Amino acid sequence: MYKHMYTVENEVFAAFLFYGALVLLKMIAMSPITIAHRLALDNFMNWEDTKLFNDPDPEKRKRALVPNDNVNRVKRAHANDIENIVPFLILGLMYVAVKPELGLAVWLFKAFAISRYAHTVVYLLRFPQPSRLLAFLVGFGVNVLMACEVIRKLYTTVYVGLLLSLVEALAIVDCSTMSVYSLENEAFAALVKYGGLALLKTVAMSPITIFYRIKYNSVPTPEDAAVRAGNDEELKKKFLAKNDEVERVRSAHQNDIENVFPFVLLALLYIGISPDPGTASFIFKIFAGSRVAHTVSYLGKLPQPSRALCFAAGMAVNTYMAIEIFKKMFFGL
Structure with a gap:
């Protein structure tokens, strides 16, 4: 086995x-x-x-x-x-x-x-x-x-062992005596919960974009336009024209990609330095909430600095984790 x-x-x-x-x-x-x-x-x-x-x-x-x-x-x-x-x-x-x-x-x-x-x-x-x-x-x-x-x-008692060789290679923890990547570790359990939610939200932006394209009659390719406009060339051109509402959704999706993926990778390394479970759970919750709020404020056209604050909260979490990892690796703090 x-x-x-x-x-x-x-x-x-x-x-x-x-x-x-x-x-x-x-x-x-x-x-x-x-x-x-x-x-x-x-x-x-x-x-x-x-x-x-x-x-x-x-x-x-x-x-x-x-x-x-x-x-x-x-x-x-x-x-x-x-x-x-x-x-x-x-x-x-x-x-x-x-x-x-x-x-x-x-x-x-x-x-x-x-x-x-x-x-x-x-x-x-x-x-x-x-x-x-x-x-x-x-x-x-x-x-x-x-x-x-x-x-x-997440809500079962199944043992989880994750990325042990990576952590050992970084010499962050001694994986021979314990596994920080287990649902028994509250910090990792929190990452699976809130990281999974953030990833699920990112994946969900694709069908949301499709919905907006259908709603606002905006498509990216001629074959898409042909489905809606048939042989009407003028109507095809209208369907192919960029739409501000669709571009707004695409921008929100791109912002998710630029922030959620680094969060998950940083969080996996952050778990490796055995952070306080309460602190880890708190910042993971903040990040997941900030990404949901960012999309809501973006698509809902809420006035600034609402979107900027949501972005800043997520960026602060990623920055904090990166600093903590470097402190542990280079200074043993």
Whole structure:
């Protein structure tokens, strides 16, 4: 019997490693695919990049900076990967910790990997909707199921051993005598609870964006517009125009990605220094509450500094944890 959950002797973790590596490889590959499209279509983001033309004509270089739909399509596919694969990897680690049934776990990991590859293929090859939507929903459903199962298992007495090798490598705690990554540790239990809620909220921003796109008749691609407008070219243009309300939701989603993912990773390391459970639970609760409040104030258009204060609260939690980790590692405080 394996000593800890995070070893290849655990078949669930081994399956997670395999399918996690597959989707990470696909996500990493999107960068060179984007570069290839830029070079093929002479389309760049920055003025200095246009020097690749070896052409002194400034007008030609300016035209190369005009957004290109084919390049933007690859970038959107890449962004969608980040919005879904990163939560999958974090939630997958938590899911492995609660000892799921092997058959179900492998099925979920496999379904997610297939859905992400399918999503990119139908996106780049411009398959008609709802092909891309269905591919997205499969991966989204896997993330939601794992998050709900992790939160549900929080209230059980199942032993959880998490990331011991990482903690030992950092020489933060002696994992041979105890596991701080156990539901018996109140600090870790609080992270699973509030970190899971923050991740679930981040994942939920995708269907909220879809709802706003439907509500305000704003879509990102021509095939999406064709579903709503048929062959009416003028109506397609209206559907493809950017909408301020949709962009507001997308900005809130991006802000979640920029803050929730660092929080979860920092919190895992913070747990490793054996913080006071009461303090840890308090700051995790503050962070989760701040992210929910941030989205509410953003989408509800509450006057500033309401959104700024919510953002500052979450940033303060991340900063505090980072400082505490460095103090422990470098000064032994």
